[in-house]
Amino acid sequence: MKHFVESSALAVKIPSNILTLLVGITLTLISLWFGYNHSLLPIAASREAELVDGLFNAMMAVSIGLFLVVQGALVVALFKFRRRPGDLTDGPHIHGNIPLEILWTVIPTVIVFIISVYSFDVYGQLGGFDPNATGDSSQVQVAMLPGEDASAPLMDSSRAKPSHHHEALGIGASPEDEGKPADLTVDVMGMQYAWLFNYPNAGVTSAELHVPVNQEVQLNIKAQDVIHAFWLPEFRLKQDAIPGQPSELRIKPRRVGEYPVICAELCGPYHGGMVTKLFVDNQQDYDNWLQSQIASQDSNQTTALVLDQQTDGDFLAPFVSDLGVTPDIVQQVLPRDRA
Numbered sequence: 172m173k174h175f176v177e178s179s180a181l182a183v184k185i186p187s188n189i190l191t192l193l194v195g196i197t198l199t200l201i202s203l204w205f206g207y208n209h210s211l212l213p214i215a216a217s218r219e220a221e222l223v224d225g226l227f228n229a230m231m232a233v234s235i236g237l238f239l240v241v242q243g244a245l246v247v248a249l250f251k252f253r254r255r256p257g258d259l260t261d262g263p264h265i266h267g268n269i270p271l272e273i274l275w276t277v278i279p280t281v282i283v284f285i286i287s288v289y290s291f292d293v294y295g296q297l298g299g300f301d302p303n304a305t306g307d308s309s310q311v312q313v314a315m316l317p318g319e320d321a322s323a324p325l326m327d328s329s330r331a332k333p334s335h336h337h338e339a340l341g342i343g344a345s346p347e348d349e350g351k352p353a354d355l356t357v358d359v360m361g362m363q364y365a366w367l368f369n370y371p372n373a374g375v376t377s378a379e380l381h382v383p384v385n386q387e388v389q390l391n392i393k394a395q396d397v398i399h400a401f402w403l404p405e406f407r408l409k410q411d412a413i414p415g416q417p418s419e420l421r422i423k424p425r426r427v428g429e430y431p432v433i434c435a436e437l438c439g440p441y442h443g444g445m446v447t448k449l450f451v452d453n454q455q456d457y458d459n460w461l462q463s464q465i466a467s468q469d470s471n472q473t474t475a476l477v478l479d480q481q482t483d484g485d486f487l488a489p490f491v492s493d494l495g496v497t498p499d500i501v502q503q504v505l506p507r508d509r510a
């Protein structure tokens with residue numbers, strides 16, 4: 172009986188000896204090593220990914236540490252305080268341990284507080300806090316009503332106020348780039364079941380997203396039909412694309428490569444196929460790609476123009492020349508309104 176009381180007293184005493192110190196140091200090192208060397212995340216290809224991973228890795232290290240402490244204490248207790256042969260006594264009745272309870276309340280509180288400060292800091296550095304945003308949902312309503320006359324009498328007087336608020340939801344410029352225009356702007360349109368990327372300055376539309384490395388890129392995101400979500404796993408960013416409500420992502424690609432663009436909102440039966448590619452190019456490759464797109468869109472337009480000027484007879488002639496049919500004959504057999 173005496174033996175058990177002593178053991179229990181030892182177990183609830185806040186540890187302070189050398190052995191505990193060594194165990195603590197070892198657990199800390201294992202936690203830190205695992206937190207920063209797990210391979211749970213894909214490649215980090217953007218400035219935003221580096222920030223998010225810093226937070227994720229810190230939380231991973233803390234979680235591993237807590238897991239090892241809790242599970243370790245359980246396993247040690249299983250062996251150390253197991254029932255010995257022939258021992259039929261009850262265990263000691265312990266009615267709490269105030270210092271221990273304070274300790275296991277204070278430590279998680281401090282950890283959660285540190286993580287919350289850190290995560291707010293990361294969100295701010297990403298550009299998640301728009302200084303112009305009010306967080307007032309009535310402002311979102313204003314943006315959602317196309318064609319509404321702002322001067323018309325309104326039920327909700329707050330809507331009549333002139334709005335200087337940023338209408339787009341999402342991740343905007345980082346605090347140091349606030350107010351500066353991005354190096355490149357791309358309009359992103361989500362539709363069942365594709366992403367379309369429009370480069371307004373170049374007049375180019377593409378089904379793949381190309382961006383130059385180490386440049387600030389502003390993505391203005393819209394949806395044509397239903398809610399989609401624009402997800403760049405390697406950039407650690409995801410933003411809903413909502414019909415009638417513009418949203419945005421401001422990204423800084425840091426790593427040349429080819430990455431998936433995925434729709435992360437179940438948007439219909441072919442949602443799973445709503446995948447395309449993001450190419451982070453060096454400046455030369457990006458310029459070449461843009462030029463090739465401009466050239467091919469010009470030639471498409473030229474082709475369309477030529478086709479438009481042809482009569483149906485001219486257009487069909489190559490397909491019937493083997494039969495000895497001339498464009499004139501084709502023209503004659505076409506319905507009157509087409510000829």
Ligand SMILES: [Cu+2]
Nearest residue numbers: 399434438445
């Ligand atoms: Cu979708």
